[in-house]
Amino acid sequence: MSKEKGKLNNISRRDLLKGGSTALAAFTGLQPAARLMELMVKDLAVKKTYAAQDDAPSLFYMPIFLFGAPARWCFDQMLATKESDLSKILTNQMVATSLSSSNGVNNAAVYRTFDYKGVQVPLLWNYEAQTSEGTKSLKSLLDHLIVFRGYGSGADGHTNNSSLQLSPVPSSGSVSGVIGDQAKSLFRVIQSIGFPYTGYNSPNGNGLTIVNYNPNENLVLSLLKSFRKNPDTRNLASLKDKYKTNYEDTRLVFKKLSKASLAPGDSLGIDYQKALQKIESSIEDLSSVWQQLFGKYQTLLLNAYKNRTQGITSLPVQVQSDPGTEVNPWAVQSFTETIFPQVGTDLRDTVNNVNVDHMAAEFALAEYIATRRISAAFEMVLTRGADNIAVSTQRTLEGGNLTGIQQRSFSTVFDQHSTGSISTVFYNTLFFQGLAACVLELVQVLKSQNLFSSSYIQFVSEFGRTPRNTQGGSDHGFDNMISSLITGVHNSKPIIVGNILRDGSGGIINGTYSGTFGYKSSTNVNGKNLMLGPASVTSTLANLMKLPSNPWKNVADPLVELNSGQLNIKASGEIV
Amino acid sequence: MINVSKFFLMRASLILSVFLFITLFQNCGQFTAINSSSEQLSPNHPPIEVKVSSVTRDRMLLGDGFFVMSVFRDVFLDETSNNDIINFVEYVLREEILSAQTEFGRACSVFNDGAAQNCNYNIFNQSIAMKSSSSSLREAARLQTCQRLVNNDYVLGGLINKVKGSSEVPNSTSIAKIVQLFFPALESKDEYVQPLLKLEASMAKGSEAVIDRWRIMVLSVCEEPGWQLL
Numbered sequence: 001m002s003k004e005k006g007k008l009n010n011i012s013r014r015d016l017l018k019g020g021s022t023a024l025a026a027f028t029g030l031q032p033a034a035r036l037m038e039l040m041v042k043d044l045a046v047k048k049t050y051a052a053q054d055d056a057p058s059l060f061y062m063p064i065f066l067f068g069a070p071a072r073w074c075f076d077q078m079l080a081t082k083e084s085d086l087s088k089i090l091t092n093q094m095v096a097t098s099l100s101s102s103n104g105v106n107n108a109a110v111y112r113t114f115d116y117k118g119v120q121v122p123l124l125w126n127y128e129a130q131t132s133e134g135t136k137s138l139k140s141l142l143d144h145l146i147v148f149r150g151y152g153s154g155a156d157g158h159t160n161n162s163s164l165q166l167s168p169v170p171s172s173g174s175v176s177g178v179i180g181d182q183a184k185s186l187f188r189v190i191q192s193i194g195f196p197y198t199g200y201n202s203p204n205g206n207g208l209t210i211v212n213y214n215p216n217e218n219l220v221l222s223l224l225k226s227f228r229k230n231p232d233t234r235n236l237a238s239l240k241d242k243y244k245t246n247y248e249d250t251r252l253v254f255k256k257l258s259k260a261s262l263a264p265g266d267s268l269g270i271d272y273q274k275a276l277q278k279i280e281s282s283i284e285d286l287s288s289v290w291q292q293l294f295g296k297y298q299t300l301l302l303n304a305y306k307n308r309t310q311g312i313t314s315l316p317v318q319v320q321s322d323p324g325t326e327v328n329p330w331a332v333q334s335f336t337e338t339i340f341p342q343v344g345t346d347l348r349d350t351v352n353n354v355n356v357d358h359m360a361a362e363f364a365l366a367e368y369i370a371t372r373r374i375s376a377a378f379e380m381v382l383t384r385g386a387d388n389i390a391v392s393t394q395r396t397l398e399g400g401n402l403t404g405i406q407q408r409s410f411s412t413v414f415d416q417h418s419t420g421s422i423s424t425v426f427y428n429t430l431f432f433q434g435l436a437a438c439v440l441e442l443v444q445v446l447k448s449q450n451l452f453s454s455s456y457i458q459f460v461s462e463f464g465r466t467p468r469n470t471q472g473g474s475d476h477g478f479d480n481m482i483s484s485l486i487t488g489v490h491n492s493k494p495i496i497v498g499n500i501l502r503d504g505s506g507g508i509i510n511g512t513y514s515g516t517f518g519y520k521s522s523t524n525v526n527g528k529n530l531m532l533g534p535a536s537v538t539s540t541l542a543n544l545m546k547l548p549s550n551p552w553k554n555v556a557d558p559l560v561e562l563n564s565g566q567l568n569i570k571a572s573g574e575i576v
Numbered sequence: 577m578i579n580v581s582k583f584f585l586m587r588a589s590l591i592l593s594v595f596l597f598i599t600l601f602q603n604c605g606q607f608t609a610i611n612s613s614s615e616q617l618s619p620n621h622p623p624i625e626v627k628v629s630s631v632t633r634d635r636m637l638l639g640d641g642f643f644v645m646s647v648f649r650d651v652f653l654d655e656t657s658n659n660d661i662i663n664f665v666e667y668v669l670r671e672e673i674l675s676a677q678t679e680f681g682r683a684c685s686v687f688n689d690g691a692a693q694n695c696n697y698n699i700f701n702q703s704i705a706m707k708s709s710s711s712s713l714r715e716a717a718r719l720q721t722c723q724r725l726v727n728n729d730y731v732l733g734g735l736i737n738k739v740k741g742s743s744e745v746p747n748s749t750s751i752a753k754i755v756q757l758f759f760p761a762l763e764s765k766d767e768y769v770q771p772l773l774k775l776e777a778s779m780a781k782g783s784e785a786v787i788d789r790w791r792i793m794v795l796s797v798c799e800e801p802g803w804q805l806l
Binding site: 186187188206207208209210225227228232233235236237239240242243246247249250251252254267268269271274275276278279 | 638672675676677678679680681709710711712713714715716717718719720723724726727759767768771772774775778779782784788791792795796797799800801802804805
C-alpha cells in the first residue's frame, strides 16, 4: 500500500497514461479486423451525429457590462413611470434626464420625461439614430424593454456586486455559464475582454473564450484565429489531402485505441472534426466583413456624439462659474483626477474629436457573433465610454487650487463620484444615446434575420448611483441597483418592475444624499412583499429564456413570466 | 497523590479515546478510498454500495493546458535541442495554447514564473475553467500547434533523430516510437503501425520527399485527439 501511495505521489504523465491503458486493454477484446469494422461503423455514427447536430444555439444572450456603474437616470433607471408619479419625485439635481436654461444657456439639470404608450420615459429615448435602415427613433427599443429596479445587495464594493449581478448564487453558475453549458455552437461563451468580475461561472466547469481589445485590430479575426487556414502550412495541408484515404484510416485505429470513442457521443471526436472542417473550409473574407461592421458602428457612435444632446437641448452647455471643488455641477471625473472645465467652456465643444473605436469594435464583434450564431452568449464589457474628450481646466481636485490653464484629454469614466449634475446628464446622455443606437442597429439586423425573438440584450452594471446633495457627484448605489433587458420575447411597451422609495435618504447617511433616486423598497411579488436581490433578475432571465431549469427559482421568483408566449408581470413597480 | 494520578488517568483516557476515534475514521476513509469493492471490507464494516456516477461516465478526463504543452515539449524537444528550436516551440505554444488557455482549463498557476501571463494578469481569474473540457476551439488550437511544429524542418529534424535509428525513412520501429511519444501507454503495436506503414508506403510510391514522409507520419499521430485523454 505504501508503494502504491509513493507511486501516486510521484506520478508522471507516462505513469498516468500507462495506468489508463491497462483498463483499456481489458476493454478491447476484439480481433483487429472485427475491431476495425466496429470502428468504421462507429465512425459513421459519429459523422452522422455531427451532421445531424444543430450547431446554432437556441438563443443569444448578450449582457453589456458597464463596469464602474455610470449614473443611468437619463437612460433606463426610470423613476416616475406614470404621469401621477411625476409629482411624487423629490428633487435632487444629480438625478436628471435633461437640462434647463435661462438667458439662452443651460444652467441646471432637471428630471423630465415624455409619455410613450402610457409610460413616462427619459427624453433620451427621443433620439433618432442614422441606422442602416434609415433614421430610426430609439423609441422602437422601448417596446422590447423590461427594467428591473429597486433591488440591492446591502454591501458596497465594485467587484463583488458586479459578480453578484449575473451569478447571485455561486453554486448555480452564472447566466452565461448556464447557457454556455447547453450550447453546441463553435464557442460556448465569448467575453470581450479578460474581465473576471462578470461573475462568469459554468456549472460544468467550462471555460470561456476571451477576445482582448487592441486598437485597430480585427476582433473577428482574433476570435477565429485558431480556425484560420495558415498560409505557412499550406503545403502540408495539400500533402495531407493527397493521401486523405490512408490518413483517415490511421485515425480510425487511433480513435479506438486511445479510448476517445469511449465517451458517449464522442464529444472530443466531434470537436476535432468540427475544428478540422472549420480550418479546412474557407472562412469568409473577414477583413472586409470587419471593415463594414466596424465602420457602421463607428459612424453610429460618432453621429450620437456629433448630434450632441439632440433630444434634450440645442442650447450651449456652458460653464457659468467656478463654484469650488465639491459643489461644481460641471466637474468631470476622469480615471486619474477630477477635472473642472474652465469658465466659459461649452461642454458640447469638448466632444468634437472623440474616439469611439473601442465601443464600435465591441458592437462589430457582437453583430458577427449574434448573426452567425457561433456562440450562445457574448459578454460585452465596457469600462469606459468615448475616449479623447478634450477640455481646458484651471483647477485640480488634488490641490483644489486654481492653476494655470491646462489641457486635458479624458475618457467617459463610469465610476462618477465627482462628476457634477450638469456634466452627468450631458456626458451620460451622449454615451447612452450612442450605446442605445448601436443596440437599435443590432436589433434591426437580428430582426431582419428572424433572430431577434430568441435574443436577449441586457444592460448591467454593479449597482446604481446615490446622488450627493451638493450637485458635485454621486456614489455607489448598492441598494439602488438597476438592470434592464431588450428582448424579442417582449413586444408591446416598457415594463418596469421593482418598488422604490420616494425618499431615498431614509436608508443611508442623512444629509449627504437625498431625493428620489431608485432606493430599494419591498416589492409585491405574487402577492408577497419581498426585498428584491440580484437573483430576482437572474430568475426572471431564466424564465424568459425558457432554460430547461431555473437555477435561481428557489431563491427568487421571476418578476416577469413568459407562459405560452404571453408575458405576465408578477411584481409591482411603484414609488412608495 | 491519588487525586493527581486520577487526573492523569482521566486525561490519558480522554487522549486515548480521541486517538481511537480519529484512527477509526481514518481507517474507514482509507478503505473507502482505496478499495472500490465492499467484499474487501472487514465484516464489521457496513456494506458499501459502490455507484458509478453518471458524471464519471459522461465526462472524459482531459489533460489541461499544462499537460498538453508538456506533451508537445516531450515529443518535439530533448536535451539536444538548441535554443532556436526551443524558442520556436515555446513561441508556438504561447501563440496557440496559452492564448486559448481558458479552453484548456486550469492553465493558471500562481506558483509558476509566468503566473501573470498564465492567469491573464489576474490570479483570481474566474474566467478560467476549473476542469478541462472538450471544445472546437481547443481542438483547433491543438491542430494548429501540430501543423506549425511539424512544418518546421528543424523541429521535425530533432524528432526524426530521436526515433529513426539506422533507417533514414520511416519504418515499423520508428513509427512505433513516434506513436509511443504521444501515447506512452499503447501496447498493441501492430494494430496502429500497419495503417501508418500503409500511409508511408503510398507516400513512398508517390515519390514524396523523405522529410515530407516523416512530416505526415508525425502529423497523423499528433492530430489524433486521443492523446489528451488521461
